[in-house]
Amino acid sequence: MLRTLDKRQKGGTASENSVKSKSVNASNVKKPDASSETTIKPTRPEITKSEPPREPPSQKSEIRSEVILTSSSSTPIASRRIIKRNSVPPDYGRIVWITDPDAGFQAARIVDLSKSGFTLTLLHSNETVNRKYEEVFSSEEDPNKSVEDNCALMHLNEATLLNNCRLRYKQKKIYSYVANILISINPYQTIDGFYSSQKIKEYRGKSLGQKEPHIYAIADKSFREMRRHRKSQSIIVSGESGAGKTESQKAILRYLCENWGADAGPIQQRLLETNPILEAFGNAKTLRNNNSSRFGKFVQIHFADNGNVAGGHVSHYLLETSRICRQTSGERNYHIFYQLIAGSSPELYKYLALGQPHCFNYLSKGFLGFFTHSVNSQTNILKSRWSDSRFSEDSMVDDYLDFQRLENALKLTGLNEKELMFIWSTVAGILHLGNIEFEENHGDSRGGCKVSQRSEGYVDQAARLLGLETIELRMGLCARIMQTTKGGARGTLIRVPLKSYEAIAGRDALSKSIYSKLFDWLVSRINRSIPFEESTHFIGVLDVAGFEYYAVNSFEQFCINFCNEKLQNFFNERILKEEQELYEKEALNVRRIEFMDNKDCIDLFEMKGKGLFDLLDEEARLPTPSYKNFTKRAHEENRKHFRLDTPRKSKVKTHREMRDDEGLLIRHYAGSVCYETKQFVEKNDDQLHNSLQILIEQSASPLLVSLFPSATSSRPSGNKLKSQSVGSKFKSQLTILLEKLQSTGTHFVRCIKPNNQMDAWNFDGAAILSQLQCAGMTSVLKLMQDGFPSRTSFGDLYSSYQRKLPPKLARLDPRLFAKCLFRALGLDPPDFQFGVTKVFFRAGKFAEFDSGSSF
Template sequence: MADLSDPSSVFGDLAGEIGRNVYVPDPVEGYKLGELVDFHIDRLKIKLIQNNGDVEDIVYVPHDDVLPAEDDITKDVDDSCSLMYLNEGTLLDNCRLRYARKQIYTYVANILISINPYEVIPGLYSNENINLYHGKSIGTLPPHIFAIADKAHRELKGNKNSQSIIVSGESGGGKTESQKHILRYLCDRWGAAAGSIEQRLLDANPILEAFGNAKTIRNNNSSRFGKFVEIHFNKEYNVSGGFVSHYLLEKSRICHQNPGERNYHIFYQLIAGVDDELAENLYLKSPEEFNYLSQNPKFFANSGTFSKIPIHRRLQQNYLTDDLIDDYINFKTLQKNLEEVGIDEVIQRNIFSIISGILHLGNVNFEDSDDFRGGCCIDSNSSEYLKISARLFGLDIEDFRRQLTSKVIQSKTNSKGTVIIVPLKPSEARAARDAFAKAIYTRLFDDIVAAINNSIPSTDSQFFNERILKNEQELYRCEALNVPEVEFVDNQDCIELFESRGVGLLDLLDEEAKIPRGSSVHFTEEVHRHHISNFRILPPRRSRLRGYRNMRDNEGFLIRHYAGAVCYRTFHFLEKNNDTLHVNLEMIITTSDNPYLKNLFFPTTVNMSSKIPRSNIRTKVHNSIASKFRSQLNSLLSKLKMTGTHFVRCIKPNSEMKPGKFEGAQILSQLKSSGMTSVLKLMHCGFPSRISFKELYTSYQFFLPENLKKLDPRFFGRFRSH
């Protein structure tokens, strides 16, 4: 077998086997199958072979680009480590063969690759399969997400240590569905005794998807927030509770979506599924009549459910289809699930009032004021929307009008300062309106997650490299095993580029927000100045894409990530990093007649008319997205490092989200960026299956004679191997 760490060894094997199967790189398919015809000093002559066996073409390829293929090109295996040749070509082709047979799961040692089928595969997640995988070791049955869940539970019980299953991949890879299948397996196998806990854990998914998922170009049901689901087990290792932590909801989506994308599902579900009486009280109309939805006003539906949506709420005559998403049906399910987690009908009406209020608020526009003091006023065409949003938020309309068109600042002319009301320009008022909408929705989302957690009794890439690749090779060194070093992309320095104190990108962005006239141009110039010698960062003119090469150096930068170079336009960075809400807009909530809305901002409310010391008045509620991201990510990594880890790598097979379509180059890129090809090389050279001395000793202890029971586990292991 060729030594993959030495390209000349691969060439030596191939040169001696004219006529054997090989792989050559291809920009579309990732790798193409060929037959070695001849070899030259600097290249190999390859005869490409089509899927039907016909000869396609003759190509000449550099030695190092040619990879050996299996002798039997129709053979696939459950675990890619079982292949004769372990390389990118065989890994990709094994996944290709299995996917064509609707076998979406493949192992690389104990890591599961999951390729999104974009269709329902009958029986794949049946109760029979849940029972089948119970207690079975990895490899004894075909690859499955249930096997990973079962392994995690067995190690929880055997090692007396918390376990994490890290589900990662591109948007559209199937992470959300994978997480649901893991949860269902654990609850079905070990949640029966927990009664309602099991159901509440399962009920949480549709709620989180309604308020936290949206259609993107790449995924019809994309999670727009990070999620860490904890499942708690009792002393008998049965489900006893759970907890959901969420990270960085994408707030900008509430007010703006890219072409072809939608806002959060809940906005469409509410319009599609609410009964006529409540719809009238909420002043609901068709999605295209709301600015926050007009970018893509189409419902997800089928012919039957689309006809159930009242005509005046569906001016569009066509709709989107997806086997797993239907706005009308999903809203009916959502209402039941909210009830199950303790959000009763009264609170639901308050929530739906807030959702509708946000939609109407988005239709409030501003124009320059004729007042001699300048500023802006509400556009006359928006007056009705202002009235409706104020009514739904439970606010006084004139007070709401004032707070949307002005802000409060505190001057420091004396020791106590003076509060000044400053009129806003139309652009500033629009920004304040959007900030208000985002603040309300974010707090609503936080509260819904808290309600889910209250209903359940409580008793990533660099991390993958560290846990799998670094630790694996360190283990070989400690055990004095002669395993060749396998190089992999270590992106620790890339992480430091973002997180270093003072000069990291996150700190530079926060610092720019603090200076009086901070700008995206100045921020970008500072990035280039501080990192002029850092190979990770380049000016946009170095991009391979023509559209980015036309950018000025102070308009963006390229970052060489582990998965490839990405160009960032910085024009909106300051705006998106700013999580600021003017204090007067926050304080107006204290006057709301909607007790639920008031409680979102002020669990213990104060009357706005009460005397507040001027020194305590804040001009802004200021936070940055970057600082929150850093804090939440560090908290998550701290939790993960204390657990045993299991990995599921979700792969998106094509850009069109079509079943059965396998785009090789796109899939190969994902396999590389997820570390799978590096793991394959490591497992080829190393030992993919192992057991600790203690585990080995314990498995034999009952059968050993008394004199051998006294042996040290490590000595017993070595004694047994001789």
């Protein structure tokens, strides 16, 4: 078989990627704005000429190849160069992949070539179609052959990657590798025994590639590398909402705790029990995921010198606070609100003056149903607490049972009854706060408002539960205390009555502030319960939202996409740098691999002075901040910036309708996104107005007061407190996070959502392709094609043959032996290179060598 390799033709064409033409968007998620995207999309890899059929790689091979990723995306200029350089005549009769708006790609046979492209017949329908060169991709000789590691494919491109994922998913295999990166496609179904303790045992101590791809293999690798290199490790889990990030994170934590946490006693259990707490307060049903984490987190498991779990730490980022007051139709508020209604004892329910979900403004506009694991568990929830007889079944969410789990988890974390009651009272207090409505106060000549008559009861309940005086709460909501800055006596306190809409905004700001501080407090309590004094190293698992693009993109997407730019940059640098360093160390003759640098995009956000975050903060400091002024300035200050444009340059009609001072079109690494800046200024500011802060400081609940550290000393003359904006806090948090990641060894898990309906085992090719592109995977493949992603040490290679060699040969130096072997097998020199300690293979060539050389 190896002899056939010599005769294989080399070469190929490459085409520039133009994803825009393929409208790969899923139904409820809009594709990134495609304007100008040819300039930033990753490059499509080459189409190589036909090759003879070959055997599948030997499954029993004893040579273990370590497969390492080479690098990431590439520049448009580079892609244009490749097209020119690699233009190749067609190969009539050859099976290829052609782009398809629904499936991602379809198999077709080349029948003709014209100036503008190929004429092909579709394999499944025999229909004749024409395609441009850049819409045609090489296929494996046998398109039905699947591999565990995509690097074993002869042709690494987005079509073969998608096809391999599809083949495996059809076989109910959700994992595959691209070198060291794990691709995980959500099955939306529990797979029996797939994460069992038995499986955990099976993966312990096994190198990547020794067993089927699995999240446990990545967890084990990170542990082994932490021990071997005495260096902390990070596992970066990314993907869009519903892709399975949190489930992956949980599986990793379970793997590490079950293997090395037995001696940690209660800490191990506390570590695992952080999830019910974080999920109750930080997760919600969205249209994309019934159990969507609405915050980012970096969970560290700390290890003592002896390799046992010593403790942990949770860092959290950017909790979505807008959800507390309002949800999109069909979505819910945070689970805790429903859990408390569904699961509290009759006494607690009464004490908190709870009611059915539809009785509360903060819940009534969203989805009102409860979640249960099964029809049987519906009976747990008293009928008098239902708003809606429609129960939703979900294997992960059960409002009644989750409340019991939450209570246990909180107790395990060390919270006492008083603290539990504080939590329940605060959550219920927020619900009552939300029911306070306002009406015009006709008796007030200054045009202020007052609490509506029918809301009086809610003021009482909210005040009682939050430890406030009813009268103070009422006044605090309807008027603002200000200090005069000019005229009269400077510093005089005056009470300024509020209009209804201002009072509503203040009420919601108060609710959001209390809730997010409660969340911070819970995380700090979790951290107190899992101390790690003994720690020498840690394994951190990062679970943050992936790149987002919707019909309307606001400040949340702006921050999340900025975070993804930073992580993409880290991904590029880390993988490329490590690979280049290795090539140099091994004295390989490989030309430098270029990748698209997104540093300019990051600068656009975080540059001092004219960066978008700074401009937004500057706007907030003006006496009358306006989003239009901010948007105008953003465009003016960055007029020539390649990454920034006006909405009218968008390819999406609704975005083009936005005025220049209403939107920002940003060219991200994954595509262009048009942001509507309307609420940027408000959303960037999560500070309570001075008078509401004073109100909380007067609470009889010492715990509530402790959530709002007194800022009396830093309080400026009257209005808002001087503190970090949401954007600048997030920016600083990311800087710290990235520094942490830089100092660790890293592993990447790319989670993929298979379809938008959340159906089990339904592979929506176009949606998956779009995610692979956004995750930078397809561009990674391109660069791997240029490098040597598979390698094995001379020692490993030699020892796998040694037993079978005649005594004379068995004494050979391993490197010399490898050279002789390769020559004897007639391997094609461009397919491999000899380094100092290892032999490196081109993509797909190790698998060939492995299958052809086993004797």
